[in-house]
Amino acid sequence: MKSIVLGVTGGIACYKAAEVVGALVKKGHHVDVIMTENAQKFVTPLTFQTLSQNRVITGMFEPVDDWDVRHVSLARKADVFAVVPATANVIGKIAAGIADDMLTTTIMAARCRKIIAPAMNTAMWENPVVRDNLQKLRDCGYEVLGTASGRLACGDTGAGKLLPWEQIVDSILKEE
Incomplete structure (x- = not known):
């Protein structure tokens, strides 16, 4: 059994992260x-x-029943930390070392395998700044998954679509 921390960011594809959690x-x-x-x-x-059968963390300063530095304890117990979907915003923040919310703070403290599953508009996906940020994450040891091509929520067609949840689950569960 693996202990997995799944970061969910604010792109339209975040509803697909529910399938990932349920399958895991x-x-x-x-x-x-x-x-x-x-x-x-x-x-x-x-x-x-409901799907994880665990309390969901939504903020840095939530009240807790016991003394716990939550971002550190989550980072320590994780075998894998995956961000699904990873928006251009959170990719840029992680690449720049910005830790200003629970997700970015926890991933900065994690020493486990880290997976980024990007999802965004094709123009954003192809933007040189986003490409540079993804390469910077790869250079720091993050596993950056590709994207699928197809019709996007905005109506465009192209790359940037979140990979099918089955592929993401397989990536999370593969042995190093």
């Missing part, structure tokens, strides 16, 4: 979910809480 739990893995503020505008924490 069905396979017997422990999943803790961290949602950004923007992710909560697309999907509620209750969805991920």
Whole structure:
């Protein structure tokens, strides 16, 4: 059984992260979910809480029942940390070392395998700044998954679409 921390960011593809969580739990893995503020505008924490059977972390300063430096304890127990979907915004923040919310703070403290599953508009995906940020993450040891091509939520057609959830689950569960 793996302990997986799944960061969910605020792109339209965040609803697909629910399939990832459900599949991982069905396979017997422990999943803790961290949602950004923007992710909560697309999907509620209750969805991920129900699927993961764990309390969902939504903020840095949530009250806790016990003394716990949550971002450090989550980072320590994670075998894998995956960001699904990873927006251009969170990719840029992680690449720049900005830790200003629970997701970015926790991933900065994690020493486990880290996976980035990007999802964004084709023009954003092809933007040289985003490409540079993804390469910087690769150079720092992050596994950066590709994207699928097809019709995007904005109506465009092209690359930038989140990979199918089955491929993401396979990437999370593969042995190094």
